[in-house]
Amino acid sequence: MNDVTITGAGMIRFGKFPEQTLGELTAGAVTAALDDAGVAPEQVEAVFFANSVAGIVTGQESIRGQTALRRLGLLGRPVFNVENACASGSSALYLARLGVAAGQWGTVLVVGAEKMAHPDRTVTYRALEAASDLSDRDGESDYSGSIFMEIYADHVKESMKATGATQEDLAWIAVKNRQHAAWNPMAQYRSTVTLEEVLGSGEVAWPLTRFMCSPIGDGAAAVVLSGEAADSSGAGRRAVPYLGTGFSSGDPIGDGGEHLPAVRRAAALAYEQAGVGPDDISVAEVHDAAAPAEMDSYEGLGLCEAGDGIRLVRERATAIGGPIPVNTSGGLVGRGHPIGATGVAQVVELVLQLRGEAGERQVGGARIGVAQNAGGDVGSVGAASAVHVLGAPAGA
Numbered sequence: 001m002n003d004v005t006i007t008g009a010g011m012i013r014f015g016k017f018p019e020q021t022l023g024e025l026t027a028g029a030v031t032a033a034l035d036d037a038g039v040a041p042e043q044v045e046a047v048f049f050a051n052s053v054a055g056i057v058t059g060q061e062s063i064r065g066q067t068a069l070r071r072l073g074l075l076g077r078p079v080f081n082v083e084n085a086c087a088s089g090s091s092a093l094y095l096a097r098l099g100v101a102a103g104q105w106g107t108v109l110v111v112g113a114e115k116m117a118h119p120d121r122t123v124t125y126r127a128l129e130a131a132s133d134l135s136d137r138d139g140e141s142d143y144s145g146s147i148f149m150e151i152y153a154d155h156v157k158e159s160m161k162a163t164g165a166t167q168e169d170l171a172w173i174a175v176k177n178r179q180h181a182a183w184n185p186m187a188q189y190r191s192t193v194t195l196e197e198v199l200g201s202g203e204v205a206w207p208l209t210r211f212m213c214s215p216i217g218d219g220a221a222a223v224v225l226s227g228e229a230a231d232s233s234g235a236g237r238r239a240v241p242y243l244g245t246g247f248s249s250g251d252p253i254g255d256g257g258e259h260l261p262a263v264r265r266a267a268a269l270a271y272e273q274a275g276v277g278p279d280d281i282s283v284a285e286v287h288d289a290a291a292p293a294e295m296d297s298y299e300g301l302g303l304c305e306a307g308d309g310i311r312l313v314r315e316r317a318t319a320i321g322g323p324i325p326v327n328t329s330g331g332l333v334g335r336g337h338p339i340g341a342t343g344v345a346q347v348v349e350l351v352l353q354l355r356g357e358a359g360e361r362q363v364g365g366a367r368i369g370v371a372q373n374a375g376g377d378v379g380s381v382g383a384a385s386a387v388h389v390l391g392a393p394a395g396a
Contacts, residue, residue: 001101005239006390008037008224009351011344014188014336016117017218022051022058026068026113029220029341033109037224041073044224045105048080048096050088050112051340052375053127057118068113086289087375088112089221089343090386094247096225106227112344113220124216128339149213151377152290153205155259159292160207163310167207171198173291174212174333176319181330183320183360186345188217188336212291214337221344223351237395240351243368244273244389252379262385263300263372270370271302274389278302281324282366283353285346287374288331294318297372298326301387320361328353328361339375346371347388354392367392 010032012025034041049065060067065079084091089112096108118124129147159165175195181187193201193211201211225242246269250262271277278301286297295309303324304312312318318326329335329349332342350369352358369390376383 002103002227004097004100004242005226005228006223006242006347006351007226007239008033008035008039009222009348010036011186011221011341011348012219013186014217014219014338014341014345016216018117018119020218022054022060022064022113022115023068023071025115025218025220026111027072029113029222030069030072030074030109030111033222033224039107039224043107044074044077044109045107046078046080046096046099047074047109047111048082048092050082050092050110050344051114052083052085052088053114053116053130053339056127056130057123058115065111074109084384085376086287086337086339087343087373087384087386088340089345090371090373090375090388091247091343091384093223093343093347093388094245094386097242097245100225100227103227108225109222110225110344111220111222112341114338114340115218116216116338117218148377149208149290150205151380152293153208156207156290156292159296163307165295165310165313167199168195169310169313170207170212170292171195171209172313173288173294174198177288177291177327177331177334178211180320180328180361181334184330184335187330187334188215189330189334208290208292212333214289214332217336217338219336219338219341219345221341221348223344223347238355238393240354240393241391242388243276243391244270246270246273246387248385250378250381250383250385252381255381257380259296259382260300262382263297263374263387266385266387267301267372270387270389276368276389280368281370283328283350283363283369284324284326285329285349285369285371286326286331287372288327288333289337291333294326294331301370301372320363325363328358328363343371343373343386346373347390350390354390354396356396
């Protein structure tokens with residue numbers, strides 16, 4: 001198997017851009033990633049394009065990648081369209097890495113892009129509901145907003161009973177991530193919030209308030225993968241080793257209705273490939289579509305013992321400056337969550353951190369980064385879970 005590195009990373013600022021098409025969003029991220037890698041479009045041998053909801057929101061049901069990329073000089077080679085709900089970007093990364101590691105291609109572009117904002121907000125909600133198994137609801141939802149926030153809220157209530165976590169504890173995660181986002185020029189939200197503002201921002205589904213939930217937005221992110229081993233000279237000084245990756249689907253029967261087993265399976269595979277363990281992690285990007293989900297991810301990734309995530313919150317351990325900074329980008333609640341782009345954007349953040357290029361939010365001495373991304377819901381457990389482990393460049 002070949003070594004795999006990330007030689008280029010780029011994204012556009014996440015937000016609501018009603019005047020821009022999916023193709024225009026894509027172009028900004030692709031151009032940034034190719035420029036960062038020093039790669040021309042004709043050098044790309046394959047493209048993996050991740051998108052989840054264009055079929056409903058824009059009407060582009062098929063060949064979404066080809067239509068988004070057609071003016072960028074990237075057609076004429078394999079273009080693979082990947083859909084796996086909020087884990088679409090991570091799924092594309094997983095598959096692209098396999099192809100490069102196997103020697104099928106030497107240079108591959110991975111793109112995650114999503115246009116979620118729509119003049120009719122019910123269209124966006126319908127797109128989000130399409131990523132959930134509604135079989136036990138007779139194909140209907142009685143929730144007027146995003147069904148996922150209702151699912152998260154039910155899970156959080158159980159977690160609060162088990163751990164003693166309070167609504168204030170959960171709100172702090174949102175406060176932390178909005179502070180991190182304020183230092184990230186690519187984040188949808190650039191303003192900080194107080195604990196009181198989070199708690200008073202309006203109930204979505206108790207105990208979740210509006211500021212605890214990821215926003216609706218548009219965005220794109222891209223990375224370039226290479227099959228050439230990183231070195232300490234020239235462009236290789238900035239190439240980030242892609243050390244390991246794991247993927248698992250949730251099993252509502254075998255997992256007993258629990259969310260964490262799929263994350264743990266994916267993490268175990270990624271750590272084994274990378275030759276590292278949770279204690280080696282310097283920085284993490286995790287799936288906080290609702291802020292409390294971040295606390296579950298601490299446990300799923302092995303950053304703490306089962307039931308001990310609340311301790312990391314109360315010790316403020318996961319803020320920048322703490323022993324294990326999490327969601328330095330601002331996470332989904334701060335950076336934003338255009339769902340097909342999220343998994344790729346997480347990896348873009350890790351690339352910047354491991355290169356030492358993250359500016360005000362830089363984690364000192366970052367050597368190993370982990371990204372965890374989840375997608376969809378089947379039988380009230382996560383339908384897809386991906387974990388990626390990256391290392392610092394040879395020249396860092």
